[in-house]
Each structure stands twice: as structure tokens, then as C-alpha cells.
Amino acid sequence: MIVETATLGSRAVGEALDLPELDGDRSLRMLLRTLVEQGLVAYEAHRSRSALLHILTPADLVEGASTGRYGREPRELPAPPTFDTAYIRAVEAFNDELFFAFLDDVRITDLDDIVTIEPRSRLRLVRLVALTG
Known part of the structure; x- marks a missing residue:
């Protein structure tokens, strides 16, 4: 299975993940558990990389000359939530329709329907974004 993420109204599309271990009969609730676990692992890896000092390469200097931006300072990212907290937030977000889920272009409206x-x-x-104005 390939998992894609997108934000409505944004041109940016998240990185597609190929997750063959999720094939078979499952509910969206079960899929969310796995996706939350993987998201927490990815966030922790990103957090570790962000704390490192980056050395500028010649290519970075060329890019900096054209963009006016040379590297960045290492920054402290907040610790990730616990798995239980993140999972509860994901379920609440689905129930509050802050994001929609589509499997092969068919919307999944119930977390417990087996697909x-x-x-x-x-x-x-x-992910849906509230409009202002």
C-alpha cells in the first residue's frame, strides 16, 4: 500500500510511503496506529538531525550566493508526544473531520469499517485547513 498525505489548498504533497506490510483486511483505526508509530519515529529522527551542526559544502555556498541564505542554526525541537497522546489526537482529528481518508479514491467515513x-x-x-476572512 502507498500512503500519501496532502493539505487541501496547498501544492505541496507529502512524501509517499510504500508500506507493503499493511496489505490485507484492516480498519482505518488499525492503519492509524501504524502511521502514528511511524510518524513518531520519523519526527524523532528529524529532531536528532536538527540538533546537529551542519558543515557548509561548496554546493551550499553556491546556493547561498543565489538565495542569500547560508545554512541555519541548529535548533531545539520539542519532544514528541507519547504514542497514546498522538494516537488519540489522530482519532479525534478524524472524528472532527480535520482530515479525510481515501482508499483508492473511495472515502473512508468510519474508523472501524474493514477495507x-x-x-x-x-x-x-x-488535511483540511480552516479558511479565514
Whole structure:
């Protein structure tokens, strides 16, 4: 299964993840558990990389000359939430319709409906953004 993330109204699309271990019959609730686990691992890896001092390469200097931005200071990112907290937030966000889930272009509206995931299935999670004005 391929998992894609997107934000409505944004051109940026998140990195697609290929997760063959999720194939078979599952509920969205079960899928969210796995996705939250992986998200926490990825965040912790990003957090560790952000704390490192980066050495500028010649390519970085060339890019900096064209953009006016040379590297960045290491910064402290907040600790990730616990798995239980992150999972509860993901379920609440789905229930509050802050994101929609589509499996092979069919919207999943119930966390507990069992869906069949094929090896080339696409799960698309689309985050909704409140408009102001």
C-alpha cells in the first residue's frame, strides 16, 4: 500500500510511503496506529538531525550566493508526544473531520469499517485547513 498525505489548498504533497506490510483486511483505526508509530519515529529522527551542526559544502555556498541564505542554526525541537497522546489526537482529528481518508479514491467515513488493501492500493490522507476572512 502507498500512503500519501496532502493539505487541501496547498501544492505541496507529502512524501509517499510504500508500506507493503499493511496489505490485507484492516480498519482505518488499525492503519492509524501504524502511521502514528511511524510518524513518531520519523519526527524523532528529524529532531536528532536538527540538533546537529551542519558543515557548509561548496554546493551550499553556491546556493547561498543565489538565495542569500547560508545554512541555519541548529535548533531545539520539542519532544514528541507519547504514542497514546498522538494516537488519540489522530482519532479525534478524524472524528472532527480535520482530515479525510481515501482508499483508492473511495472515502473512508468510519474508523472501524474493514477495507481490503491490495499491494498497489493508495491511502490518501487529506488535511483540511480552516479558511479565514
